[in-house]
Amino acid sequence: MLEVEHAAVRFAEKAALEDVSLDVGDGEVVAVLGPSGSGKTTLLRVIAGLQRLDAGRVLLQGRDLAAVPPHRRGIGLVFQDHALFHHRDVAGNVAFGLRMQGRSAREIEGRVRELLDLVGLAGFEHRSVATLSGGEQQRVALARALAPEPRVLLLDEPLGSLDRRLRDRLLDDLARLFRHVRVTAVYVTHDQAEAFALGDRVAVMRSGAVVQIGTPDELWAQPADADLARFLGLPALRDGSVVRPEAVRVERADGGPGNGVVDAAVRQGATVRLRLRLDGGDVVDAVVASLAHPAAGERVEVEIDPAGVLKLP
């Protein structure tokens, strides 16, 4: 559906994108995950036609987009800070792309209502966008991008400016919406949880290059390198290998000598993440789903399943 081939962009001799290739299948959601400055936004702007390529090409349904200006690409873009039209009301924002397509007033009205229903803003047609909350503005931006039925939807940190609770709720809504409208999408984020929740596949970017592409399970099972493992939240051992938390079994020492001590215990919803310092000096994480978990400072007996230990370059 959408192919990016060897894309390169330089800003004043500094590479923003370096030989990036990406393939998005029909109806697939690819999350692009990376820290700020890794080139994620530049990649989106290249696909949308807002940023010229210095090398490489972008293909949509097999067609090279080099000579196609942004307004003829049929791509939807949700900007990081929404970029809503402040001089128009909610309906005016959502209707914009439909008007550009020259649809009839009746058709536009129906489609606007349909979209506002979809994003949970029914009845908001004539509200001024300036009076909306951050989450509501986000939904308007999404409805506006989806209304003209784009071939590909691009989202640039759409939840980035929202507070945590709102983000979790919108994340669920987005996941449901993506399944419902079966949209082909590229979702840019610096948040691993967002990427794993929404992406059928996740492309990890660093310094303008794609480090690894795979399903969330694949990334978790075999991260490309130690840096990526650390980025995913897997602590590395002193020899550079990585231990996945699910391979670590931990028991209270119960008077026995044990082989480590609990450094920290952090509850994360239903589970507790334990940071364990082994007597040899290595640090590993374990995840337990018990209310009676060992507390910080307690001696424990740690057992590591060798299958969960990854040797990484």
Next chain:
Amino acid sequence: MRGQLRAERDILQRPRGLEEKAVVVASLGGLALFLGVPLAALVERSLAVGDGHGFGAYRALTRPTAALLATPWEAVVNSLVYAAAATALAVVVGGLASFAIARSRGGRSRLLDGLLMLPLGASAVMLGFGFVITFDRTPIDVRAAPWIVPVAQALVAIPFVVRIVVPTLRAIDERQREAAAVLGAPPARVWREVDLPIALRALTVAAGFAFAISLGEFGATVFLARPDRPTLPVAIFRFLSRPGELNAAEADALAVVLMVLTAVSVFLVERIRLRRLGWF
């Protein structure tokens, strides 16, 4: 929010503490003293007849007078017509110039900006006097042409139009244009859908200011207005330069008329500015 203006209502705040309140009281007091009292005195004097009060001076405005080659009332109409023409001219020229200036920050744009500020820097008297001594022989003897007055007034008003419109245009977030483009708007349509609506509101406000400025313009107009077509401020000046109680009273009455017309146009502008421009 990057690149976006803060709403005026977010910046406005009530004065806090004794010091801030003192500053507010002092400036309002100063305004009342130096602006309010003279204006009130004018209104009072325009109504004074001997020991009492009446509308005699206002009634006299419709009658011919030795001070002018037209009735004072015709001067009011002249002023309104000239100011309307000057406003149209200032908005068109100033508006187009603003689009050009706002588009780039390069040297040429700054030069144009500076050139348009010249009337403000050179004083209106210089402008009017310059017109008189320059355009005094054929083929460009235009001193007697009625349109020379609005042209001069427009020149005085254009700097204000540019100063109002350029910052508004520059404040448009580039991503608004990008959003419009991605949603299917070709470049000309982007301009019409994003730049123009915002510019129109700024131009409306600018038009109001241009109108108020042109109505009260004296420095250039006094050189250029034909004797049989005086404007309001020129008529006031002619009345004041002649002796006689009625002349003085008619000058006061005309000044009050000018004040009311200017106040109404500024009031309308403020309503538009606050209601439709909102956060600009």
